[in-house]
Every structure is written in C-alpha cells, then in structure tokens.
Amino acid sequence: MNTVLNSKPILYLGIDGGGSKCKARVTDEHHQVLGTAVAGPANASNNFDLSLASITESAEMAMVDAGFKKTDLANVIAGIGLAGVNLPGAYKAMSEWQHPFARMFLTTDLHIACLGAHGGEQGAVIIAGTGSCGCLYTDNKTAIYGGHGFPYGDKGSGAWMGLQALQTILLAGDGLVEPTLLTEKIERQLNASGLSMVETMVGASPRQYGKLAPLVLEAAQQGDAAATAIIKDGASYISAMARKLLDDKPARFSMLGGLSEKLIPWMDDDIIPQISAPLDQPDAGAIYFAESSLKAQQ
Amino acid sequence: MNTVLNSKPILYLGIDGGGSKCKARVTDEHHQVLGTAVAGPANASNNFDLSLASITESAEMAMVDAGFKKTDLANVIAGIGLAGVNLPGAYKAMSEWQHPFARMFLTTDLHIACLGAHGGEQGAVIIAGTGSCGCLYTDNKTAIYGGHGFPYGDKGSGAWMGLQALQTILLAGDGLVEPTLLTEKIERQLNASGLSMVETMVGASPRQYGKLAPLVLEAAQQGDAAATAIIKDGASYISAMARKLLDDKPARFSMLGGLSEKLIPWMDDDIIPQISAPLDQPDAGAIYFAESSLKAQQ
Numbered sequence: 001m002n003t004v005l006n007s008k009p010i011l012y013l014g015i016d017g018g019g020s021k022c023k024a025r026v027t028d029e030h031h032q033v034l035g036t037a038v039a040g041p042a043n044a045s046n047n048f049d050l051s052l053a054s055i056t057e058s059a060e061m062a063m064v065d066a067g068f069k070k071t072d073l074a075n076v077i078a079g080i081g082l083a084g085v086n087l088p089g090a091y092k093a094m095s096e097w098q099h100p101f102a103r104m105f106l107t108t109d110l111h112i113a114c115l116g117a118h119g120g121e122q123g124a125v126i127i128a129g130t131g132s133c134g135c136l137y138t139d140n141k142t143a144i145y146g147g148h149g150f151p152y153g154d155k156g157s158g159a160w161m162g163l164q165a166l167q168t169i170l171l172a173g174d175g176l177v178e179p180t181l182l183t184e185k186i187e188r189q190l191n192a193s194g195l196s197m198v199e200t201m202v203g204a205s206p207r208q209y210g211k212l213a214p215l216v217l218e219a220a221q222q223g224d225a226a227a228t229a230i231i232k233d234g235a236s237y238i239s240a241m242a243r244k245l246l247d248d249k250p251a252r253f254s255m256l257g258g259l260s261e262k263l264i265p266w267m268d269d270d271i272i273p274q275i276s277a278p279l280d281q282p283d284a285g286a287i288y289f290a291e292s293s294l295k296a297q298q
Numbered sequence: 299m300n301t302v303l304n305s306k307p308i309l310y311l312g313i314d315g316g317g318s319k320c321k322a323r324v325t326d327e328h329h330q331v332l333g334t335a336v337a338g339p340a341n342a343s344n345n346f347d348l349s350l351a352s353i354t355e356s357a358e359m360a361m362v363d364a365g366f367k368k369t370d371l372a373n374v375i376a377g378i379g380l381a382g383v384n385l386p387g388a389y390k391a392m393s394e395w396q397h398p399f400a401r402m403f404l405t406t407d408l409h410i411a412c413l414g415a416h417g418g419e420q421g422a423v424i425i426a427g428t429g430s431c432g433c434l435y436t437d438n439k440t441a442i443y444g445g446h447g448f449p450y451g452d453k454g455s456g457a458w459m460g461l462q463a464l465q466t467i468l469l470a471g472d473g474l475v476e477p478t479l480l481t482e483k484i485e486r487q488l489n490a491s492g493l494s495m496v497e498t499m500v501g502a503s504p505r506q507y508g509k510l511a512p513l514v515l516e517a518a519q520q521g522d523a524a525a526t527a528i529i530k531d532g533a534s535y536i537s538a539m540a541r542k543l544l545d546d547k548p549a550r551f552s553m554l555g556g557l558s559e560k561l562i563p564w565m566d567d568d569i570i571p572q573i574s575a576p577l578d579q580p581d582a583g584a585i586y587f588a589e590s591s592l593k594a595q596q
Binding site (some may be wrong): 045046086087088089090145147148151153154155161166167170171174175176195196198199201202213237240241244 | 343344383385386387388443444446447449450451453461464465468470472473474493494496497499500535538541542
C-alpha cells in the first residue's frame with residue numbers, strides 16, 4: 001500500500017486533536033485515505049501528557065488501519081492540528097516533543113479546520129461546539145477571535161450556553177429572576193434538583209456544561225424568555241465575530257462545530273447568506289497543512 | 299484555666315471553616331475567649347479530607363493556645379460552621395465524621411456568620427467576599443439565597459467580578475467590545491498579556507478570580523464603563539437579595555465579607571439605611587450555636 005515517489009515512499013499523517021477526541025488519517029501524496037483512527041482527548045493545554053498519548057495512539061492505530069506497522073510512523077510527514085497550542089506555553093512544549101515521525105508540522109486545531117473547510121485554500125471559519133472561536137487565514141493576515149476557553153471565554157458555545165442556563169435556573173430557584181422552562185429540563189437531564197443539582201455540577205468540565213446546550217435551544221424554540229435571551233446573546237456575539245472575519249474579505253467563510261447548524265438561524269440576517277458549506281474535515285486540513293509546510297521548506 | 303460548672307469543666311470550641319481558612323476559638327461558658335487559632339481551607343464540598351485536617355489542626359492549636367493539651371478536645375462542646383455543608387452530600391459526610399470532641403454540632407458557615415453578626419440572636423446577613431450569599435434565620439423561617447458556588451453562582455462576589463472582568467477584557471482584546479481600563483490593570487496584576495494571561499488563568503480558583511475584584515472596583519471609581527457595568531450588575535443582584543431577606547422582617551440585617559464595605563455604596567438607596575453593623579465574628583457565632591444546640595438537647 002506504500003506510495004513511492006522518486007523511489008521514496010511519501011506518507012502523510014493528519015491529526016485533529018481536540019478537547020474530547022483525537023482523529024488521525026493516513027494518506028498518500030494524492031490525498032488518498034489509507035487509514036483512519038480515533039483516540040481520546042488531546043487538548044495540549046488542558047492535559048499535556050494525555051495529549052501526547054492520544055496523538056500517539058491515534059497515529060499508531062491509523063497506521064495499522066492502513067496496513068503499516070506502528071514503527072512506520074518514522075517515515076510519515078505529520079501535520080498536527082491541536083487544541084490548546086494557541087497558548088504559547090503549550091505550543092512550545094509540544095514543539096519540543098521527541099515525536100516518532102519523520103517530520104512534524106504543528107499548528108492549531110483552528111488552522112486545520114479552516115484549511116479542511118476550504119479544501120486546503122485560504123478562508124475563514126467560526127467553530128461553535130463545546131467551545132467557540134473564529135479564525136481567518138489570508139495572504140495578508142492571520143486573525144483569531146475568541147477560543148480563550150471556559151469559563152472566561154467561548155461565548156456562544158455549548159459550554160457557555162450551559163453555564164448561562166445553570167446560572168439562570170439558580171437565580172430562578174431563589175426567586176430572583178422569572179421562572180423558566182430551563183429549570184425542569186435541566187433538573188430532568190441531571191436527575192437532580194436544587195442543591196443536589198449544584199453538587200452534580202461542582203467542578204464540571206466544559207463538555208458537561210455543553211450537554212445542557214441542546215436544552216437551551218429546545219426551550220428557546222418553545223418560546224422560553226430566559227433561554228431565548230441566552231441564545232440571542234450568544235448568536236449576537238457569533239454574528240459580531242463573523243462580521244469581523246468578513247471585514248477582511250476571505251475567499252470563503254464556513255461555520256463548523258456541533259452547534260453551528262442550530263445557531264445559524266439565530267444569527268444576523270446580513271451574515272447568514274455569506275456562510276458556505278465546509279468542503280472537508282479538519283484531519284484532511286492537517287494533511288493539507290503538512291503538505292504545504294513541507295513544500296515551503298523544500 | 300478550666301471553667302468548672304457542677305464540678306464538670308465546660309469548654310466550647312467554635313470553628314468557622316471557609317474556603318480559604320479555618321478559624322477556631324475556645325471559650326468558657328461565659329464566652330470568655332481562652333485561645334484562638336487559624337489553619338488552612340476547610341470547605342467540605344471542595345476538599346473533604348483537607349476540611350477535616352484544617353478543622354482538627356485549628357482546634358488543636360486553639361486548645362494549646364488556651365493552655366490545654368490537644369487530647370483535651372475530648373472534653374469540648376464543638377460548634378462547627380462550615381462552608382460546603384449546604385450541599386447535602388458534604389453535610390452527610392461531615393456528620394458521620396468520627397470527630398475528637400465530646401459533642402459536635404454542625405451547621406453552615408452562613409448560619410454561624412449570622413449568629414455572630416447578631417450577637418447570638420436571629421436576623422439576616424449577606425456575605426460578599428470571594429463568594430456571595432444571603433441567609434435569614436427567624437422563628438418562622440430559614441432561608442438561604444445564592445451561595446451556589448463558582449462559576450455558576452455567587453453573583454456580585456469577588457470571584458464573579460474577576461470572571462466578568464476577564465471575560466470583558468478578552469472580548470475587548472478581540473475588538474468585539476469597547477476598550478476598558480480593566481485590560482491594563484489586569485495585565486499588570488497577572489504580569490501577563492493576551493494569550494499568556496489566559497494561560498495564567500486556566501483552571502484558576504475562585505480566590506484567584508477574587509483577587510481581580512479590587513481592580514474592577516478601582517476602574518469603576520475611575521469611571522470606566524465596563525467596570526461600572528460589572529459592579530452595578532453585581533450590586534443590583536445583592537440589593538435584590540437584600541430585599542428578599544428584608545421582606546421577612548428580620549430583627550437585624552448586616553453585610554459581611556471582604557467585599558461588603560466597597561459594595562454597599564453601589565447598592566440600592568432603599569437598602570443601605572437598613573444595614574446594621576455586625577456585632578461579632580462567625581467563630582463567636584459557632585460558640586452561640588454550640589451553646590443553644592446543647593441547651594435544646596437538655
């Protein structure tokens with residue numbers, strides 16, 4: 001299954017490492033997918049060691065899936081797009097990793113998502129899932145908005161919606177704001193109420209908060225005022241971010257992430273028609289990144 | 299130094315166990331303070347084992363300070379007011395502790411703060427420090443508002459202010475809200491800027507967020523719009539909580555906690571004249587609690 005170029009096999013590994021899972025694909029130089037795999041969380045700033053383990057595991061499994069040995073990783077050109085390496089400390093630590101690949105090119109999960117969405121070309125994307133952020137890559141400019149993390153950033157994201165919802169139902173429980181449909185929905189999902197519900201959420205992760213987001217969207221669709229206010233506030237922020245990205249005239253703009261489809265109808269009318277469907281996955285973007293980084297060095 | 303009643307020495311231990319420290323006092327039955335001590339954090343729901351260790355350490359040190367042996371704890375009537383035991387799981391676990399005292403009476407840190415503030419009598423208090431909450435103890439009613447914890451509760455608290463401030467300067471950094479004085483102040487205090495600042499605050503504790511609160515108050519006093527909006531939003535919530543407490547006609551109402559003095563001027567005009575100065579400390583309230591609980595059982 002090896003692809004040979006000038007009698008030397010060229011294999012690419014694309015890694016899309018996020019906060020909840022790490023996806024890997026192995027391709028030849030024609031972008032033909034030879035093997036894929038998924039491993040655990042890989043956010044480099046949340047848990048660096050776990051990130052290394054997930055990258056390694058997914059890479060090895062993808063190689064085996066492609067019919068190679070794990071040790072053949074020594075021959076691959078790896079493009080690694082990783083959550084958390086937007087923070088300088090995590091980027092430095094990951095760059096210094098004694099990796100098992102022939103070459104490693106490291107960038108953010110945002111960058112590979114953007115490259116994937118636009119088929120390896122430049123453009124802009126907003127990712128709205130557990131977290132939220134926007135990024136733009138053009139000849140003249142690279143820009144990243146948001147993506148700062150939970151609980152201080154990621155407005156409009158699933159985790160942010162869940163946090164807003166929990167804040168609201170606690171205030172409602174004290175009679176300090178109007179009652180809301182969110183109370184019953186969240187109590188049912190957490191299988192707890194009042195202080196037991198709080199106990200369930202002590203130290204909860206962004207993902208756990210994000211699991212409350214569908215309830216907020218559901219309550220907003222049912223006309224609940226508190227839920228509607230949360231969604232409108234979040235969508236208004238995402239629209240403002242989109243407007244900033246579009247100011248720089250990207251060739252294409254896409255919305256990605258598990259929440260984007262449900263969020264788009266709440267976004268501003270001037271933004272919605274400018275959203276293009278994504279063309280490919282972030283792990284394909286990681287391959288594009290490895291390929292262009294290698295070319296740039298040759 | 300032992301006090302003897304019916305040829306049996308009666309010693310009281312009062313424990314005020316909070317999220318950052320645990321205060322202990324030993325008194326005789328006339329509330330005469332014989333010894334005091336301070337140990338580490340004691341929030342029972344944040345870290346149960348640490349809470350037990352801090353209670354034990356502060357109790358033993360207060361006994362030694364009073365001229366007794368540590369083992370004399372076996373003779374004391376302990377009143378323990380503890381952060382975190384408002385959550386049912388933590389209350390149950392703490393109640394089942396094989397404690398070293400003759401008797402242990404357990405209640406919340408709120409309850410002993412309220413008893414202390416009103417000299418052992420009933421009333422209402424709002425505590426605004428790292429966290430925020432209000433409570434009321436009258437013959438007819440016990441009520442607790444807020445105090446749910448960070449990041450979903452404790453609006454108007456120091457931790458809440460710090461989180462709002464960080465959220466705001468991240469949005470300002472992206473050009474998505476107006477520039478604010480908070481940016482420079484917080485960057486200076488954290489000795490970091492932009493993404494490095496975010497890295498500093500990854501997984502930050504409520505106390506770390508609370509350390510940003512004085513900067514918000516300072517910026518608001520300098521007329522900064524974003525900081526003023528944060529303080530007004532927080533003070534408005536605290537005023538609404540005060541109004542709910544005052545609805546039940548407590549004999550006295552006090553504001554406690556490290557932030558209360560600075561917050562009071564921002565509170566609603568109808569509330570401010572109804573605030574009475576606190577009479578005594580929470581660890582004195584723990585002694586009142588032990589005393590009345592013992593009497594109720596006799």
